Amino acid sequence: MPIVTEEALEELSPFELSLFLEQKVHENNDERTTLLNAGRGNPNWTAPTPREAYFLLGQFAVQETLYDTEQLTGSMITEQEGREQRFLTFLAGHPGKGAAFLKKIWFSDNNYLGMPKNLWLTQIIDHIIGDNYPHPVRCLTACETPIKAYLNQELFADQAAPFDIFAVEGGTAGICYIFDTLIHNFLLKQGDKIALMLPTFAPYLEIPELPQYAFDVVKLQAKQTILEGKMSYQFPDSEINKLRDTSIKAVFVVNPSNPTANAICPSTIQLLKKIVKEDHPELMILTDDVYGTFVPEFRSLFAELPYNTTCIYSYSKYFGATGWRIGTIAVAKDNLFDDLITQLPEPLKTRLNARYASLASDPSTISFIDRIVADSRDIALNHAAGLSSPQQVMMTLFSLYSLLDEGQAYKQEVMTICHEREKLLFHTLGLEEPLKALDTAYYCEINFEEWTRKRYGAEFSNYLKNSWTVTKILTILAEKEKLMLLKANAFGSDEWSVRISLANLSTNQYAEVGQRIIHLIEDIRDEWLLTQQ
Incomplete structure (x- = not known):
């Protein structure tokens, strides 16, 4: 990797700086410490039930293109007699959460589909095969x-x-x-x-x-x-x-x-x-x-x-x-x-x-x-x-x-994951959690100037503000502590604020995120204290 000056790093956007630091950390790989990238906003959970249903529906749709034929070329999806029964038989032969979800929708008294279910089944398996241009173009x-x-x-x-x-x-x-x-x-x-x-x-x-x-x-x-x-x-x-x-x-x-x-x-x-x-x-x-x-x-x-x-x-x-x-x-x-x-x-x-x-x-x-x-x-x-x-x-x-009870249970689980991570991080840093009723806990923003002032005193906080930049802190945090955070000033936040994603690391790693932040800041403080003697 070519040498990049501190001045050049200051000019990078938060995302470009993050990519640069991630590449630099990987090139200087130290397997003794796991890289924690809390700058990314990509969640580390998925919703398996609707995905399982998707692939089941796709498998059934493929079978329907081969109905009454043994050729390599399948047919397009058209209305056919007996499809409903074939669908239910197919689901019975593939037990699991995906099949149970599809059956709940199929037998529900609620009009979730907006049309007769036989018509919906024909249209939805046609759409999952993808053999026609989307029409209506705005939304199927x-x-x-x-x-x-x-x-x-x-x-x-x-x-x-x-x-x-x-x-x-x-x-x-x-x-x-x-x-x-x-x-x-x-x-x-x-x-x-x-x-x-x-x-x-x-x-x-x-x-x-x-x-x-x-x-x-x-x-x-x-x-x-x-x-x-x-x-x-x-x-x-x-x-x-x-x-x-x-x-x-x-x-x-x-x-x-x-x-x-x-x-x-x-x-x-x-x-x-x-x-x-x-x-x-x-x-x-x-x-x-x-x-x-x-x-x-x-x-x-x-x-x-x-x-x-x-x-x-x-x-x-x-x-x-x-x-x-x-x-x-x-x-x-x-x-x-x-x-x-x-x-x-x-x-x-x-x-x-x-x-x-x-x-x-x-x-x-x-x-x-x-x-x-x-x-x-x-x-x-x-x-x-x-x-x-x-x-x-x-x-x-x-x-x-999401319209079913299991979908609402999924929502509660996702929100619990996020808030538990926030709780671990904030407890480690000595911060009070935000008002839960309005807080997504998907990200959090930490203002380094305010946090260091409360934790270590005004004199050290002023030194940090006058002698350091957030870019420099995040660079050393990545190099020494193997922790990636994101500058938040490009989001319209304070110059000394950083964004921490609560979505993309394991829950038990968020206490470690806080500990690595504290370790670096206290190293900086200890070096500063030596100059004050």
Whole structure:
């Protein structure tokens, strides 16, 4: 590895620094100490039951393509007599949690599927085979009802206004698609003023700086506060009140937050609703709710302000499915985005009609969410848009699983894992755990300056701040202690804050994470004390 100066390391993004340090640690491999990478956000759990069901369903689907034939080429899936009985016989011959899950769905009195189950079975095994282009391109009919039911239950508190969804390649694709369509439809233009609620997922800070956007960004900063006697990161009213400025076209938020891992408290949501109602009814809201399923009674901004809000959700974290690249965009059927397009000046509407002319005889009738779909394939390839059918089947099975009792038990287990890890880490570092009701415990943020001040005193903390940088500490932490953490300043956090993932190491390793942090800091302190004698 080439020599890199300290100055060059300071310029690296948190993710690039982490990759550099990981490579450096592996090149200087010391097998006596296990590398603990607590910078990664990839969970180390999976949801086995819906996956087992997925592969069973796929195996049955393959058998159906070979029904009544011994050729190497199978048929496409079509409606056939006796399929239901063959399916139930197949499940009986493959006992296990996956088969039991599929049978629960099949025999349930609830209309989880949104259509007659025989029709659903034919469609879903066709989709898992993947022998047809996805159609409808926005979301497959056999998948739409279960996915909506899951979102409504887990994110929208069963109170969502009627909404449409677009199945996408994870939350990152959703982010890119929405930004592009807002620009293409003149809802945002280069240089417009937008607000970001911080801390946030780092790309939300980086995307607005790209030349094609160059947005004027107003930052709304969450602060540590005491809520119900516990610590939480929340937005002061003074920050939320910045949204009364009607020159701010849109506000973007990750809720619950990354890396501070807190959901927005009810009083802040009520203030935001009041601002929208009284001062800024045309405020566009984009909420990324990927961590919502880690909060016991989560309620999305989409449920509170459906008319103004577009919601992004990814299945990646909760189900341990980062490799699947599956997520969704939700937009209310009655929404601000459609109305703003109809209010555009005639010259702009003429340009939009020309842009989408190949999709409809009257392009003005194309909804905002369908414009997102079309723009995702540069319009000309709209007919071949859409998330792959097998991916949508996986989304559907994850969703159906969560609607059952076992799925709710899975949720409790996942939340318990995260909070137990947080408890071990915080106990080791001598920190009080955050307010559990709003805390995902998926990540935590540690401010080194504040922590060292409380633990070792102001004089040493001041020395650390004046003579060291977080980058230097993380570099030596990786080299000497074999511990990887992530700088949090790129998320809009304090310069001295670091993000620790509570998702990707074994639970019993989180006390060790705290011990390695303490060991390094106390080594630095001991060296400093020698200079004070």
